[in-house]
Amino acid sequence: MSPDTKPPSLFAAVHVSEFPAQSILRLRPDLQSAPVVILDGTPPQERVIALNSHARKRGIIQGLTRLEVEEVGSIHILTRSAETEIAARTVLLETLSQFSPRIEEVFANNACSFVLDIAGSERLFGAPDQIAHRLRETIVAAGFRASVSISDNFHTARIKSEFSRGISIIPSGRESNALASIPISALPLDLDHYGTFALWGIGTLGELAALPEDEMIPRFGQPSRQWLALARGNADHTFQPLEEKFELKEHIEFETHIEQLDALLFIGANMIANLVARATCRALSLASINIEMQLERSPAYKRRIQPAIPSCDRKFLLKLLQLELAAHPPQAAVTALTLIADAGRQSKIQLGLFAPQAPEPSRLDVTLARLKAMVGADRVGSPALLDSHAPGRFQMQEFSVIDQPRPSAQPSSPRTSLRRIRPPHPLSLQITEGKPRSFRDGATRYEISVAYGPWQSSGSWWDLDRWDLEEWDVMATTNSGESISCLLIHDHLNNKWLLDAYYD
Amino acid sequence: MPSSVALRQQIETAFQHRYPSVLTPSPKTIREVVPTGIIRVDELLNGGIPVGTITELTGPASSGRTSIALSAIAQRTCEGSVCAWIDAKDSLDPESAAATGVSLNHLLWVRCSDKASPRPDRSRKDAQPWTRLDQALRATDILLQSGGFSTIVLDLADESIEHGRRIPLATWFRYRQAADRTRCSLIVLGKAPFAQSSAAVVLECHPSTVSSISGTVIRNFNYKVQRRRERFSPVTSPITSIDRKPPSSDWTSPAAWDLVKRASSEHRATAEHRA
Missing domain, CATH: 3.40.1170.60 (MutS, DNA mismatch repair protein, domain I)
Structure with a gap:
């Protein structure tokens, strides 16, 4: 060249x-x-x-x-x-x-x-x-x-x-012909110029392109050279490409405020489909979706859905959105909805032939979301013990099967387990010679045959969640002959006797 | 003289309209079992809890149901399998579970609550919230249908017998089908058997006695377990005695401090032996 x-x-x-x-x-x-x-x-x-x-x-x-x-x-x-x-x-x-x-x-x-x-x-x-x-x-x-x-x-x-x-x-080479029928309003003309061309009977680019350039420039100046070039289809241009930041965002404002979740999901489905389509074009998936809603006379609503692995399954993401909104419905009518997604790599899970049985991660997400919508978000997960001497302290953490290490410990020999009563039942207790002898739990009266204790424990005296307990392991029988082994506690702070757990 | 095979075919052909395959023994299903980790219970169950079936552990409070279930869960989670505990009364003690050897990261705990979301019944404005029992049954359904869980414990141990018996048979039948399809062992804890014909195994647990009453700590809980029902028993006798008692077994469960004491005594004995 x-x-x-x-x-x-x-x-x-x-x-x-x-x-x-x-x-x-x-x-x-x-x-x-x-x-x-x-x-x-x-x-x-x-x-x-x-x-x-x-x-x-x-x-x-x-x-x-x-x-x-x-x-x-x-x-x-x-x-x-x-x-x-x-x-x-x-x-x-x-x-x-x-x-x-x-x-x-x-x-x-x-x-x-x-x-x-x-x-x-x-x-x-x-x-x-x-x-x-x-x-x-x-x-x-x-x-x-x-x-x-x-x-x-x-x-x-x-x-x-x-x-x-x-x-x-x-x-x-056919640019001029293609533009011939287009009105001269396509050009950046002033009103005076429009008037002049109207007087001359020129209404289209084809008619303008036929005018001689030498006659135009003395009458209209140098801009007329550009007009003619545009009308003839040979105008030069320096290309200025955009440099846009990649952002997966969809926003819509509603003319009438939406109160029904179904109507909201109908629109949300389209927004998710668009987000998925855009992410898929770049070989990406949606790692999480931030849901923001403007509510009528209420603070903004913000939630986040995050599948276990990035997904571009439209139906799956819509189901997560539906369950999230069902679990945490907005407290007022929705005036605007925004979905902002974080892009993630399209990931595949390699299943092993001899790997232990485990739920499919994306299916587990839907399952957990359905359970959370039913019983509450804080009541589904894995228990994690807290580093505390206080009895029965634990916290719920998110349940996941991704990158879960194989347990190294072997199961220990079986031992008697406790069944906690949450919250503990208040009791009326009779004490003889410093030991509990009988108690009443609701309408049932128990005679204590053997009592082991007391086991004193206290802690966190510097904090609001302090405890000061006296524990007794007792074996008791009812009038009907039913026997139980249970754990009674005496809460010194509130001076109450409570039935805390059964041995089972 | 006709051979025995020919004779059998002749008899079966003669009776095929009234009694199909009259002399051919019905094929037996040999179920895979998983151990509970309690030797006496595993012996009673001919190896353990059958996979893909419903197993019921019944009995009153303090009869060892929770200990057996947690021991079974500990065996499965230590293999790396994922289990679930659906707790109708929110009574699972994570400390006990961890002490039994359950890998808590592999355990999904669903704690049913009274403050649950309303039923998704759009046609009724006065829809009542899910009750704890409803939540537990629905959660079991969801988990069984989703698949991937090796063992699911449906803890109805504190539900009244009246409420448990009101659970429709269709529900148990659906659970049985789903458990079979997803190879999940569903363990149901209750005061009485609720699943009826859908249960493959029913173990009746009896309350404990404590062996060392004179000690300073409660220790060595003795439990008795009776096998009331076993659908997939490998050994079947065509003749059943009328006064036959259900097979039973006794097992002893130490308390946590018993094991600590035993471990320390073993450690001491080892040290003395080395010395």
């Missing part, structure tokens, strides 16, 4: 029109077949800034006021959400990054546009028309409707995608 020869260039422009509406509707499949308008502004001066095709068929146009829209009737009116648009833009960008790492954002009114540098990707994705189709299918799968144009010229692709629907493939 000689130094004067420019390297071959190929650009794909993606234009998502009515972006404020599309960013909300992609997460609301229930509204996609209904007329929807998006209002912006301070009440009562809100005006329509975006709408879908169903609303357009009903005669709605941009700029109408809320009152005018309500007069039409049966139109879903939603409020613009900047945060939802930011999240949707990130999703769109993530989707496009599957095709090219070099993406430039083009600022378009009320729309979201990107231009991809796809030069050299033909061997990867096929001919330009195949790239365009694959691009559009991927965008549709992400929940957007977009027009796609492919051209050798950056601005030609950009302008064509903005003013056409569907897919446009512009062959090299």
Whole structure:
């Protein structure tokens, strides 16, 4: 290649029109077949800034006021959400990054546009028309409707995608013809210039491109050179690729506050599906999902779900979300929902042929979540003994089968175990010669045949959870002849006798 | 003269409409068993608790049910298997479990509570919360269906007999099917047998006596265990005596301090022997 020869260039422009509406509707499949308008502004001066095709068929146009829209009737009116648009833009960008790492954002009114540098990707994705189709299918799968144009010229692709629907493939050298029918509003013109061109009878780029450049520059100055280059499809452009941080985040604000968990999960399912799709594109999984909700007149709700191993199973993650919300339901109506996921490596568990029986980690997550939703999060797990002399002290820790070391200790010889009574039953006790002789637990009276003790223990006198106990191991019988071996304690702090445990 | 095989075929053919395979012995299922770690109980059970079945340990308080169950769990967790303890009355003592040798990291403990979440019954606004027994049964169902647990203990030892007998037979039948499919040993602790025909083994435990009453500490609990039911007995006799007593066994369980004392005496004896 000689130094004067420019390297071959190929650009794909993606234009998502009515972006404020599309960013909300992609997460609301229930509204996609209904007329929807998006209002912006301070009440009562809100005006329509975006709408879908169903609303357009009903005669709605941009700029109408809320009152005018309500007069039409049966139109879903939603409020613009900047945060939802930011999240949707990130999703769109993530989707496009599957095709090219070099993406430039083009600022378009009320729309979201990107231009991809796809030069050299033909061997990867096929001919330009195949790239365009694959691009559009991927965008549709992400929940957007977009027009796609492919051209050798950056601005030609950009302008064509903005003013056409569907897919446009512009062959090299036919840029001017492709842009001929596009109105001159595609150019950055002042109102005075529009007026002048209207007087001249020039309304399209094709008509503008036919004007002689030498005659234009004396009348409009140097900017006219750029207009002509744009209209003829040979304007130069220095590509400025975006450098976006990878963030798995989905956000939606609700026009009516949601109280039912089912309705929330219906939307959450779509958000999780989008997060999974984006993570999968980068060969990643979701290691955890942070759930944040804005509640009506209540503090924000924050929870976190974390599977044992990173997963990209959409149904599994949705089930965890459902069980988490069932176990900890929000205390007020939900006004906005945000899911922020942490990406993790896609991991596989290697099962051993001779490994001991153990639950499947992802299935165990769902099982534990279901149990926690039923009995309480702090009542499911593995017990861990605390380093304390206080009797019956333990804490619950998270149960896991991942990286669990094989126990080194052998089972010790069997010994009599205790069955704790939580909380201990208060007793009425009779003491003779310093030893307990009988006690009554509820309606049952026990005669003590043998009592061993007392065993004194106390501790943590410097703390709130201090204890001072006197323990007695007793064998007792009821009137009906039933005999038990149990542990009685005398709580010196509260001066109470308690039935603490049975030997069993 | 016809051979015995031909004769048998002839007889079976003649009776096949009324008694199919009249002279062919029915195939016996030989179940894999896992030891409980208590020699006398294992001898009584012909090796241990059968895998993939329901085993019931019944008896009143202080009859050794918990000790047998914890010993069985200790055997399984020390192999690296994962077990679960579903505690209807929240009565498991982790210290006792650790002292028996249970690897607590391999034990999932589900503590049923009164302050549980409401039933997920959206059609009823007045849905009552799950009771402890409901929670325990549902948790057992969830764990059995999920699979992967080698032993699950359903601790209904403090539930009243009336409540335990109200558990539908269909529930026990479902447990039996799930345990068989997931090769899980389900041990049910109760005051009386609740699983009825779904139980493969029923062990009746009897209260303890303490051997050294004159000592200063309670020690050496003696228990008696009777085998009331064993579906997969390897030795079966076609003739059952009417006055036959169920096989039983006695076993002694020392207290924790007995073992400490025994270990110290053994250590002392070893030291003297070396000297």
